[in-house]
Amino acid sequence: MDAPEHTELRQVVVRSALMTGVERLRPLIRRHVDELLAELARLPQPVDLVERFTLALPVRVICDLFGVPIEDRKVFERCAVIVARRSAPGIEVAAAYASLTEYLGRLVDAKNEKPADDLVSELVVKHYRTGRITKGQVIGLGLPLLTGGHATTAHQLALSVVSLLRNREQVSLLADPASVPALVDELLRHLTVVHFGLRRVAVEDIAVGATVIRAGEGVVLALQSANRDPAVFPDPERLDPTRGSRGHVAFGYGAHRCPGQGLARAELEIALPALFHSLPGLRPAVPFEKITFEEDSLLYGVRDLPVLWDPPPGASDCGKRSE
Numbered sequence: 229m230d231a232p233e234h235t236e237l238r239q240v241v242v243r244s245a246l247m248t249g250v251e252r253l254r255p256l257i258r259r260h261v262d263e264l265l266a267e268l269a270r271l272p273q274p275v276d277l278v279e280r281f282t283l284a285l286p287v288r289v290i291c292d293l294f295g296v297p298i299e300d301r302k303v304f305e306r307c308a309v310i311v312a313r314r315s316a317p318g319i320e321v322a323a324a325y326a327s328l329t330e331y332l333g334r335l336v337d338a339k340n341e342k343p344a345d346d347l348v349s350e351l352v353v354k355h356y357r358t359g360r361i362t363k364g365q366v367i368g369l370g371l372p373l374l375t376g377g378h379a380t381t382a383h384q385l386a387l388s389v390v391s392l393l394r395n396r397e398q399v400s401l402l403a404d405p406a407s408v409p410a411l412v413d414e415l416l417r418h419l420t421v422v423h424f425g426l427r428r429v430a431v432e433d434i435a436v437g438a439t440v441i442r443a444g445e446g447v448v449l450a451l452q453s454a455n456r457d458p459a460v461f462p463d464p465e466r467l468d469p470t471r472g473s474r475g476h477v478a479f480g481y482g483a484h485r486c487p488g489q490g491l492a493r494a495e496l497e498i499a500l501p502a503l504f505h506s507l508p509g510l511r512p513a514v515p516f517e518k519i520t521f522e523e524d525s526l527l528y529g530v531r532d533l534p535v536l537w538d539p540p541p542g543a544s545d546c547g548k549r550s551e
Contacts, residue, residue: 295346383529
């Protein structure tokens with residue numbers, strides 16, 4: 229969608245109280261992080277960190293943000309996986325979109341009947357009821373936010389853990405709250421989970437180096453390549469939180485820049501320090517080369533990540549790895 233329609237609908241989301249007030253969501257994120265880590269610490273080792281933490285956290289947060297009952301999370305989790313799978317047949321993708329559209333339609337109706345303190349209720353009360361946007365537009369806004377709002381953060385969080393386990397000298401930065409935002413931005417640059425080309429059409433002639441892209445020509449933009457551009461980020465393969473990587477394009481750029489970037493940063497800034505503090509000696513339970521990655525998805529990530537950690541002093545053997 230282009231301006232002016234895109235601009236008007238984007239402002240509905242960007243200016244919503246829950247999206248602009250990310251700071252008020254931090255206590256909610258911390259509560260979910262603490263609960264998940266407490267649950268995880270009681271499990272026998274090894275534990276799949278993806279299932280129990282890096283996926284579970286963004287799902288819980290997005291459910292709270294949207295006012296989605298946690299028991300319904302499997303509906304959009306399953307559909308989001310199908311939509312993102314590159315090899316999924318078109319008929320399956322269409323069916324997944326249809327299921328999501330139907331579910332969001334029921335959710336909009338429920339919030340219209342009984343609003344609560346969540347994003348969908350705000351869209352319904354302030355914009356749908358007043359006639360500013362239609363029910364279909366509420367659903368259209370909700371689809372990418374609901375599916376993309378948890379999968380991207382889940383993959384980024386899991387990849388960040390793997391990266392820090394491979395670059396342990398950077399883990400100490402998590403103990404200093406002032407250092408965490410720069411580390412998170414460098415992880416976003418270094419890992420860039422969006423591994424599909426963003427498709428655009430040039431509206432005017434654009435010179436890129438010695439190449440001229442003519443108006444009307446199609447362009448495929450690779451964010452992960454831009455974030456490894458040595459002309460912008462010297463020695464780009466190195467994870468370096470001191471480089472000042474705030475100018476990365478992991479969230480896109482311009483009018484279509486991700487409206488949920490503040491929420492994603494907050495989740496990463498809270499989850500990573502808490503994880504490494506709560507699970508001392510955190511380490512993979514398998515060699516790094518045995519870790520499985522998402523190779524058939526539009527988003528790059530970790531499929532599963534079995535981990536071990538040191539039990540607290542005086543703990544019984546029940547939490548140690550079973551042979």
